[in-house]
Amino acid sequence: MKALILGGYGNFGARICRTLAADPDIELLIAGRDSARANVLAAELGPRSTGLALDLGANDLSRRIAKLDIGVVLHTAGPFQAQGYAVAQAAAHAGAHYLDLADGRRFVCDFPAALDAAFREAGRTAISGASTVPALSSAVVDHLGAGWQHIDGIDICIAPAQTAPRGDATLAAVLSYCGETVPVWRGGGWQAGRGWGGLHRESFARMKPRLSALCDIPDLELFPAYYAVRDRVMFRAAVEVGLSQRIFAVLAALRAARLIPSPARWAGILNRLGGLLDPFGSGLGGMVVRVTGVGAHGKLAKAAWHIAADNDHGPEIPCMAAILLTRRLARGPALPVGAFTAAGHLALQDFTPEFARWGMQTDVEKN
Numbered sequence: 001m002k003a004l005i006l007g008g009y010g011n012f013g014a015r016i017c018r019t020l021a022a023d024p025d026i027e028l029l030i031a032g033r034d035s036a037r038a039n040v041l042a043a044e045l046g047p048r049s050t051g052l053a054l055d056l057g058a059n060d061l062s063r064r065i066a067k068l069d070i071g072v073v074l075h076t077a078g079p080f081q082a083q084g085y086a087v088a089q090a091a092a093h094a095g096a097h098y099l100d101l102a103d104g105r106r107f108v109c110d111f112p113a114a115l116d117a118a119f120r121e122a123g124r125t126a127i128s129g130a131s132t133v134p135a136l137s138s139a140v141v142d143h144l145g146a147g148w149q150h151i152d153g154i155d156i157c158i159a160p161a162q163t164a165p166r167g168d169a170t171l172a173a174v175l176s177y178c179g180e181t182v183p184v185w186r187g188g189g190w191q192a193g194r195g196w197g198g199l200h201r202e203s204f205a206r207m208k209p210r211l212s213a214l215c216d217i218p219d220l221e222l223f224p225a226y227y228a229v230r231d232r233v234m235f236r237a238a239v240e241v242g243l244s245q246r247i248f249a250v251l252a253a254l255r256a257a258r259l260i261p262s263p264a265r266w267a268g269i270l271n272r273l274g275g276l277l278d279p280f281g282s283g284l285g286g287m288v289v290r291v292t293g294v295g296a297h298g299k300l301a302k303a304a305w306h307i308a309a310d311n312d313h314g315p316e317i318p319c320m321a322a323i324l325l326t327r328r329l330a331r332g333p334a335l336p337v338g339a340f341t342a343a344g345h346l347a348l349q350d351f352t353p354e355f356a357r358w359g360m361q362t363d364v365e366k367n
Helices: 013-020 035-045 061-067 086-093 105-109 111-122 132-144 168-175 219-226 242-256 263-280 314-331 348-357
Strands: 002-006 027-032 049-053 072-075 097-100 125-128 150-159 181-186 189-194 200-202 210-214 232-237 285-294 300-309 338-341 361-366
Touching: 002 013, 013 027, 013 035, 013 314, 027 035, 035 049, 061 086, 072 086, 072 314, 086 097, 086 111, 086 125, 097 314, 105 111, 105 219, 111 125, 111 338, 132 150, 132 219, 132 285, 132 300, 132 314, 132 348, 150 210, 150 219, 168 263, 181 219, 210 242, 219 232, 242 263, 285 314, 300 314, 314 348
Parallel strands: 002 027, 002 072, 027 049, 072 097, 097 125, 125 338, 150 232
Antiparallel strands: 150 285, 181 189, 181 232, 200 210, 210 232, 285 300, 300 361
């Protein structure tokens, strides 16, 4: 199967390409605006990889995808917060499957309603959010809450390593809601939170505690209904160096008061300035998912899942769901026809070989 990776030489796209290049059932087309960069990576990966110039905003994108006889379009070129669905629509019209790494709340949550008819007509599968959220996060919640009578709360925190490679687009995405109102399911109803506000101290199984803050991701909207959560769904991010977390909190307060424009416009310079703090951090990052509710026997239940990724391997985690789903599209089992979010399409055990490949350690706590 031919897999077209849009943004294939980027921070996440290149990681996906390097993994899929070893799969004999997949031929890679590494695409982006810069054909030279695409060709360099393709040459590195071997004869089943080809580089090409392709602008995702091109008017003839659908025609070009069809001409290349693409089996699946994998869209990694974020940020997705301000994007529409032109790439997915082009894939459907070209008769190709579609996956993306989107973490934009509206992009992912509105995706099924906007694209389901087109992909059903094409007889193809489209999945948005094939990344840490909601693909991995839902797999963890499914695992922790299996057999429970109901779930009362879900708390998720991602903790990137300070020295892990980070792209300007990724930082622009997370700063797009800095200081903005974020609807949060709390106390059994919708309440207003502030992006990158509400500092909270988070603990981890294999890392030191960190300050964390509210982030706006699809899970906040998807999970209350998907899991019939009675109390709350919370998602936070915890950068390693506390000074960075406090700077984000100050920017959020200034933006909320409309004293500054959206900090997303400063993503490039903030990313470079963040590198000055690398000596105060490490290559250790991770994630924790906590679930509370009532277990199978009617008693209060709590469970937590932790993962620790050392040696700056943390950015491999957001790539894993897309890799797993691409392999499934290439050789089965079949995925349902239509357009979906990534919630519920993978089980936690599907990720286990990928965790092991990168030496990542996981822990489960239950009581």
